[in-house]
Amino acid sequence: DAKTTQPPSMDCAEGRAANLPCNHSTISGNEYVYWYRQIHSQGPQYIIHGLKNNETNEMASLIITEDRKSSTLILPHATLRDTAVYYCIVRLGGYGNKLVFGAGTILRVKS
């Protein structure tokens, strides 16, 4: 699986968009990009995933560059409850037997 690089921490003002970057320069053509988050004292929560095209759901948007070497998770209007560790994971599609969670980015949303 491709390795990912994320900044260790970021701050965001409440109500503003939070843009979380992820570098995955060794990604292969059939590997998906997944984002999870983990709020303190809870288990990780799936947010979104994508292959090539940009994706949007009720939680966030995922922007993947054309060369697929990096991506950005966008929380359009961050709230205090979005304070969490955000994990970017690259994984082959289809049956997977494990997700490798790195250190992630600690996002602090401040009022």
Add this chain to the structure above:
Amino acid sequence: DVKVTQSSRYLVKRTGEKVFLECVQDMDHENMFWYRQDPGLGLRLIYFSYDVKMKEKGDIPEGYSVSREKKERFSLILESASTNQTSMYLCASRQQGAFEKLFFGSGTQLSVL
């Protein structure tokens, strides 16, 4: 919404005890997983199960075993608890074929004294 329930939020056990961690999911998912989470080491996969009575070792299975007698329940067993098994244990489930969309429980913080 999918609910993955872990039987205990906090657990304190003594070295050498046999420990059972229980996990139940309510969405008829075929796949279930046990991870442990430690500071600086992230989440590491202990065991997973593709279906009832099926199990596969993850990255760190030593000192653990699992049981999946019913589809909704996946148990993690510490045969003889040791202090280095003090950790946060997370159970997850996934519908087969649903890529890597895992649903996690809230975790069990196990302390082995």
